[in-house]
Amino acid sequence: MIKWPQSAKILLRVLKDKNYISRLESKHILTVTDLLIQLNFPNILCHSLKNILIYPGTQKIAFSSIESFARKIIKKLILNDEEKDKIISKLKILSDKIEYPEIEFFSHKVLEKKALDYFYLGIKAFFKENYKIAYNRFLRAIKLNRDDFLYFWNLAKVLVKLNQKTDAIKYYKRTLRLVKITKVDNKNV
Numbered sequence: 001m002i003k004w005p006q007s008a009k010i011l012l013r014v015l016k017d018k019n020y021i022s023r024l025e026s027k028h029i030l031t032v033t034d035l036l037i038q039l040n041f042p043n044i045l046c047h048s049l050k051n052i053l054i055y056p057g058t059q060k061i062a063f064s065s066i067e068s069f070a071r072k073i074i075k076k077l078i079l080n081d082e083e084k085d086k087i088i089s090k091l092k093i094l095s096d097k098i099e100y101p102e103i104e105f106f107s108h109k110v111l112e113k114k115a116l117d118y119f120y121l122g123i124k125a126f127f128k129e130n131y132k133i134a135y136n137r138f139l140r141a142i143k144l145n146r147d148d149f150l151y152f153w154n155l156a157k158v159l160v161k162l163n164q165k166t167d168a169i170k171y172y173k174r175t176l177r178l179v180k181i182t183k184v185d186n187k188n189v
Contacts, residue, residue, distance in 0.1 A: 032077045035088065039095040042106040045070055047098050049111070050143040056178035059147040063108055070106075115145035122154060131161045149178040 016026040045066050052062045076087055103110055122137030138155040145151065152175040159168035 028080070029078060032074065035077070035091075036074070039091050040098065040101055041070070041091075042103050043098050043101045044091060044094045045106045046103050046111070046144075047094065050140075054142055054146055056146055056149070056152060056174045057181040059108075059145055062146065063111070066106075111144045115141040115148070115151070118144065119148070119151055119154070122158075126154065126158060126161075129161075131158050134158045135162060147178070147182070149175050149182065152178060 015021045016023065021029075048069070049062055049066050052065070073087060073091070077084055102114060118137045118141040122134045122141060125131075125134035125137055135155065135158045138151055138158060141148075141151045142155060152171050156168045156171035156175060159165070159171060
């Protein structure tokens with residue numbers, strides 16, 4: 001239900017048809033699932049991930065934290081927790097803040113792929129000397145995947161081109177930290 005609420009609907013039908021769950025349980029879970037679909041829950045989670053502080057090498061921790069948060073929300077919604085209305089209203093607010101949907105499926109691999117797409121768009125913009133666009137694309141890539149040192153490195157290069165040397169140094173240091181953490185063979189970098 002966390003990663004892709006639409007798949008939960010299909011599974012729920014099978015469970016109900018096989019009498020593994022009662023009609024009442026099925027109806028209750030289906031109501032929560034429909035709510036998650038309506039609110040575009042995977043994108044709420046993606047948006048939350050992007051708003052966590054960006055520290056190199058923390059992707060797994062950040063992703064796990066978001067998944068844990070999602071599990072708690074879903075559990076409270078399913079168990080008809082007394083905070084249900086408050087949770088729904090907060091989810092609606094978060095859903096309204098999303099400018100454009102980025103994903104259909106909340107998964108580490110999907111986020112890596114999406115980050116790579118932004119990275120390539122940043123490279124393209126960099127070579128066209130559209131440094132502000134490149135900056136935005138690299139920053140989006142980093143927000144979706146904090147574990148690729150090339151994202152930080154290229155963001156630092158763009159910051160140099162934008163004459164923001166202090167920020168560039170900060171991102172070069174983050175690049176070196178990530179290379180050190182991940183023990184990347186940096187002889188060819």
